[in-house]
Amino acid sequence: MRDRPALAALADLLRPLADLVAELPRPQRVAAEVVLLTRDSEETVDERVVGAATRSLLENALAAGRPVLVAVDDSPWLDRPSERALRFALRRVGPGLSTLVSCRTDTTSTLRIAPLGLDSGPARLTRLPLAPLGVGALHHLLRERVGATLSRSLLARIAREAAGNPLVAIEVTRAVQRAAPTARRPAPVRPRPEETTVRYLKLAATAAVVAVLTACGGNAEPAAAPPPPNEVTEPAPPIEETEATEPSAEAPAVDACALVTKADAEKLADTPLEDPVPVRETCTYSGPV
Amino acid sequence: MAQVEIYVGDGAKKILDVDRDLDHEFQTLSGIGDEAYLEDGAVFVHAAGVWVAIRLVRLDDPARYHKPLTDLARTVAGRL
Known part of the structure; x- marks a missing residue:
């Protein structure tokens, strides 16, 4: 404060x-x-x-x-x-x-x-919980706001790291664009260019997500100060690979995309859908864009 | 426009709890898993100790998708 x-x-x-x-x-x-x-x-x-x-x-x-x-x-x-x-x-x-x-x-x-x-006064209070944006929505958002058309795998990574937060996703995408200006293909740097991009991505996302996990309501101070803008917009040089590509210890035993297949989803939606995008314990099938 | 979202685990139960807090109308689906509930655009099923939520985003009448959601919940419960 x-x-x-x-x-x-x-x-x-x-x-x-x-x-x-x-x-x-x-x-x-x-x-x-x-x-x-x-x-x-x-x-x-x-x-x-x-x-x-x-x-x-x-x-x-x-x-x-x-x-x-x-x-x-x-x-x-x-x-x-x-x-x-x-x-x-x-x-x-x-x-x-x-x-x-x-x-x-x-x-x-x-x-x-x-x-x-607001819940202590006489006025009527309406709560509207907003879920994190899915991959499909982020695709549209990033195309409109950043002008980025990302590969499916990169978009899925951004969605995961941003946890559906549109502002974080925008900042992470801009950081990726600076790190690899042609974001649709890996930057031709060092032996494993895709992983280098992921390192940039993870570092930038980690800095930004701190600001997201704040409590709502009451008089409590937020859990942490928001990161200075340059921490979000200026990714640091590549660092050693982290647990970004390692399987999570908390990963559910049930694969959401296997539980509801593409055929199941298309039958439910009564329309063709694109291939699934798994993000943590979720799976999303979106219509063609 | 169409989107199907599947949530497995605590996140699925969380969605159900939030929707309940918001006084959404639910229909209890008997005979599917240990418990299952249907609302407009979503179905929740609990089976083998796992919660699964399936959300469908469509722009036409939600009632049209009640039966497909129920059928899919039954299929999912059988797979768990």
């Missing part, structure tokens, strides 16, 4: 309402101006006043007939003062306010307490 500027997130959130600040009572106006950095911060601002100013700005916007949506992406990474001010305000703002908050969970946790106290 220390490296995240205090109230930076709240400033981003309140900036569209800056025209309403002048109407606030003086203590709240001062707090809002300090948050928005339009006033010197020599004056000490009480956290409760920041929360009250946040609430007032949201309520005043609603009263003025503005549609207001508070959107917070990756809520565990909010700076703490912003988190406290939002928690205070969202519990108190009356009906009419829409709030959209995203947070990431690890794959083993059950549904947790909603962030920002």
Whole structure:
């Protein structure tokens, strides 16, 4: 938290309402101006006043007939003062306010307490769990966002290392492109070029995934600080081969692709499908793209 | 558009638990494995101590795929 500027997130959130600040009572106006950095911060601002100013700005916007949506992406990474001010305000703002908050969970946790106290207020809370993206979806995403058309084997590796996280997959793909500009074929370097690519891949992915495994909700600090951007975007030189290509000790005894064959999947979907893509304990058959 | 996803092990049970938490409607499938449940676009089967989830992504009426999902769950239970 220390490296995240205090109230930076709240400033981003309140900036569209800056025209309403002048109407606030003086203590709240001062707090809002300090948050928005339009006033010197020599004056000490009480956290409760920041929360009250946040609430007032949201309520005043609603009263003025503005549609207001508070959107917070990756809520565990909010700076703490912003988190406290939002928690205070969202519990108190009356009906009419829409709030959209995203947070990431690890794959083993059950549904947790909603962030920002959203499950403690009178408003209706809807949870939408988003599963990791599958190989098919990542294929479309990477083609659209990175312009990369990867080989099936490389795409499967990226999907596995990114654990279905689209942002990680994009960064890993860019790292692979830098390491091997013609990503469809292995770079012609050293004796086992494909494994060299995998080493780049694994190193880049490991750095990025740290940011994914954060808890959702509550006031707990995230499990680890996010990696500096250059750790993700600048892969280190190749290192010795790791366990990347070794079978996992936790691999299930049942092969998902053998359990449901391509013929089974095509019969179920009632349409031709491409060859299976196994990723850990899963198997995915996608329609032709 | 079509996609068939198969999950084996704890991940399969996790999907079932999440869908239950979300109050999805399930139909209990009797006579398939130790227990089996069907919902729109997915079937879950538990047999020989292993959970398997099969998810089908299609854009037309989910009810059309209830029987194929049930049939596949029965096949999978027999293979476990």
